[in-house]
Amino acid sequence: MRRGIWLALLFCLLWLAAAAWPVGAKGEKEMEETKRLAVVTADQVNVRQGPGVPYRPLANVHRGEAYRLIEVKDGWVNIEWKPNRTGWLAARYVALAKETAVVQEDRLRLRQEPSRDGRIIGHLARGETVWIIKEDGEWTEVIADGAIGWVSSAYLTAARESSISHQTGIVNASSLNVRAEPSLKAARVGRLVRGEEVEIVEKKPGWYKIASQTGLDGWVSSAYVQVKGGQANEKEAEVPQSVDRSLLSAIAPSDSRLYVDSWTRGPVQALAGKTIVLDAGHGGKDGGAQSVDGIKEKELTLETAKLLKNKLQSYGARVVLTRSGDEYVPLSARVAAARLYQADAFISLHYDSAADPDASGITIYYYDRFADYELAQSFQGLFRQLSALPFRGIAFGDYYVLRENEKPSVLLELGYLSNRSDAAVVETNGYQEAVTTAIMNAMRHYFQ
Numbered sequence: 001m002r003r004g005i006w007l008a009l010l011f012c013l014l015w016l017a018a019a020a021w022p023v024g025a026k027g028e029k030e031m032e033e034t035k036r037l038a039v040v041t042a043d044q045v046n047v048r049q050g051p052g053v054p055y056r057p058l059a060n061v062h063r064g065e066a067y068r069l070i071e072v073k074d075g076w077v078n079i080e081w082k083p084n085r086t087g088w089l090a091a092r093y094v095a096l097a098k099e100t101a102v103v104q105e106d107r108l109r110l111r112q113e114p115s116r117d118g119r120i121i122g123h124l125a126r127g128e129t130v131w132i133i134k135e136d137g138e139w140t141e142v143i144a145d146g147a148i149g150w151v152s153s154a155y156l157t158a159a160r161e162s163s164i165s166h167q168t169g170i171v172n173a174s175s176l177n178v179r180a181e182p183s184l185k186a187a188r189v190g191r192l193v194r195g196e197e198v199e200i201v202e203k204k205p206g207w208y209k210i211a212s213q214t215g216l217d218g219w220v221s222s223a224y225v226q227v228k229g230g231q232a233n234e235k236e237a238e239v240p241q242s243v244d245r246s247l248l249s250a251i252a253p254s255d256s257r258l259y260v261d262s263w264t265r266g267p268v269q270a271l272a273g274k275t276i277v278l279d280a281g282h283g284g285k286d287g288g289a290q291s292v293d294g295i296k297e298k299e300l301t302l303e304t305a306k307l308l309k310n311k312l313q314s315y316g317a318r319v320v321l322t323r324s325g326d327e328y329v330p331l332s333a334r335v336a337a338a339r340l341y342q343a344d345a346f347i348s349l350h351y352d353s354a355a356d357p358d359a360s361g362i363t364i365y366y367y368d369r370f371a372d373y374e375l376a377q378s379f380q381g382l383f384r385q386l387s388a389l390p391f392r393g394i395a396f397g398d399y400y401v402l403r404e405n406e407k408p409s410v411l412l413e414l415g416y417l418s419n420r421s422d423a424a425v426v427e428t429n430g431y432q433e434a435v436t437t438a439i440m441n442a443m444r445h446y447f448q
Contacts, residue, residue, distance in 0.1 A: 036069040038079045038094045039131045039143050042448035045094075047087035051076035053374055058087045062183045066131065069096060093448065095143050097131035101156040102203070106226075110149035112272055114139030121149050121272055121316070127167065127227035129203040130156070167200040169208060169225035176225075178218040182207035190216045198225065272316035274447055277338045279348040279401060280305035280321065284328025289353035291423035298326065300426065301349045304414065308349075308436040315444060331400045338407040345375060345443065346409035348401045351426060353418040360419045361390035362435075365397030365411040375408045378446035382438040388425050389415050412439070 046057040051073050059081060061067070067079040076088045077096075106126040111118035114136045122144070124130065130142040130151075140153045171192045179186040182204045192198065192212060198220075202209035208222045280301040282288030288297030302323070309319045320341050322334045338346040352363065362383050366372035376394045383391045402409050414435055415426040425431050 037066040037097050037131070038069045038077050038089065039066045039097050040089070040093060041095055041143060041148060042093040045089055047079070047081050047089060049087065051078070051088045053370060055088065058085075061089070065183065066097070072096075095131070095133055095148055097133050097143060099132050099158065100129050101132055101140070101142070101158055103128045103130065103151075103155060104157055105155045108151055108155050110142075110144060110151055112149060114141070114150040118150060119272070124151065125222065125226065127169075127200070127203075128222050132156075168228040169198050169200050169210065170228055171196045171198065171220075171224060172226045173224040176220055178210070178212075178216055178220055180218055182209070182219040186219070189218045192216070192220065197228070200225070200227070271312060271444060271447060273318075274316075274344045274443075275318045275320065275341050276312055276443060277320045277322065277341060277343040277346045277407075278305045278309060278312075279334050279337075279346065280323055281348055281350040283323050283326055286328055289351055289417040291417040292420060293423060295417055295423055295427050297351045297353075297417060300351055300417075302326070304349050304432060304436060307432055308439055311436055311440040312443060315440070317443070332404070334401050335404045338405055338409065343407045345446065346401070346405055346407050347439070348399070348409070348411040350411060350413050352413040352416045354416060355418075357418060357420070359416050360422050361392040362386070362415060363392040363413040364394045365399060365402065365413070366394065367397060367399070367402035367405075367409070371408050372402065372410060375446055376410050378442040379410070379412070379439065382442050386434055386438060388431050388434060389422060 040061050044060050044062055047059045047061055048055040048057055061081060067081055069077065070080060070086060071078040072091065075091045077091050077094050078086055078088050079094075080086050103124045103126055108124040108126075109120050110122040110124055112121050113119070124144050128144065130144045133141040133143060133148070135141070135153065136150075138153050139150045140156055141148070141150050142156075171194055174194050176192045177188050178190040178192060180189050181187075196212060198208075198210040198212045200208045201211055203222070204219075207219050208225055209217075209219050210225070211217050280298075282298035282301060284298075286298065288301070290296050302325075305321055306324075309321060312319050318341075320337060320343070322337050323329045334348070335346075337343075352359070364376045364379050364383070366376040373394075380391065380394060397411055399411050402411055415422040415431075417423045417426070
């Protein structure tokens with residue numbers, strides 16, 4: 001009898017241990033997941049009620065901010081954006097990270113690939129804090145002030161091992177905003193000038209919390225504060241041989257002139273790794289619309305496409321033209337190009353015509369509410385700012401190059417050739433420069 005009792009007790013203990021084991025393992029896995037962070041990589045991103053564009057926006061989050069990761073689902077990331085409040089971000093605007101590290105060398109090269117042959121897309125400053133995404137051999141993929149790239153692991157130290165006590169920084173910008181919080185949207189509480197010394201009391205990716213000798217406290221962009229005593233490293237730290245200063249003024253976060261005043265970081269290739277197919281409408285036997293003065297749509301769209309191609313390439317994009325000369329290209333072949341080159345975006349360029357000679361302005365057309373509408377929205381704010389022609393808005397368009405396209409696509413009507421005033425404007429160099437710059441900036445914002 002006693003033996004039977006002991007066997008029964010042993011069986012119960014084994015059963016309890018077996019039942020408890022999976023729960024414990026699952027709990028550890030869940031704890032590990034909650035340690036992961038979603039870091040915002042775009043200037044401003046909507047937090048939505050559910051995983052999709054149709055869901056209502058709840059709030060905005062900003063570049064460099066980090067939130068607890070809850071779930072990843074179908075291209076969307078669920079985060080806790082406030083205590084006990086969750087929402088969804090489009091995955092393209094975040095990167096997942098577990099910990100931070102501190103850069104140990106000035107002008108540390110940020111590369112597009114984990115290799116010394118990888119293209120340099122920027123430079124990091126000594127003392128700058130970065131988020132770690134993953135490691136590959138001797139290389140670490142990091143998020144630095146919104147730019148994502150690879151650096152040599154040898155020049156990083158885990159943030160928890162790096163003390164910032166008594167670190168002194170020197171302002172290297174002619175005028176530097178001090179903000180209440182580590183965000184470009186935060187209230188400005190004062191300014192610092194070049195040469196002022198500050199004490200760095202806290203670090204967050206892209207930001208330093210400082211205390212100045214005049215009593216001004218707050219957050220400043222780490223890009224414009226040089227940690228005192230930093231030495232350049234000969235292997236990794238070098239000034240780029242050539243720099244396009246126009247790129248610098250376009251990507252500077254708040255005070256664009258500061259990128260020209262001081263070399264803290266090289267220009268980030270905002271469209272690096274993105275493939276954009278530009279479709280110059282019509283061509284060959286298909287002349288498209290024509291103005292009273294003889295301006296042909298097929299010639300104007302090709303001129304616009306070539307100018308736009310150069311601008312997009314300057315930001316690192318891979319650009320494919322559906323035609324590069326006056327040849328006829330079937331609509332099916334234009335769509336096939338987007339599939340063949342795995343386009344991240346397809347833009348069809350056109351100039352409009354209407355029976356009403358007073359019809360005027362720019363129109364954006366999309367077909368698929370879910371695949372195309374977000375791309376279409378990227379253009380509207382910039383087109384509204386163009387003073388040369390009115391903006392007519394975003395509209396549904398049942399066009400072959402949109403309807404049959406598997407990739408995000410839009411068709412842009414950039415003015416009416418049937419309108420004498422529009423026709424005179426669209427052929428000018430000034431308009432071509434303005435409209436292609438607007439499209440280029442729209443694509444930069446779309447892919448952020």
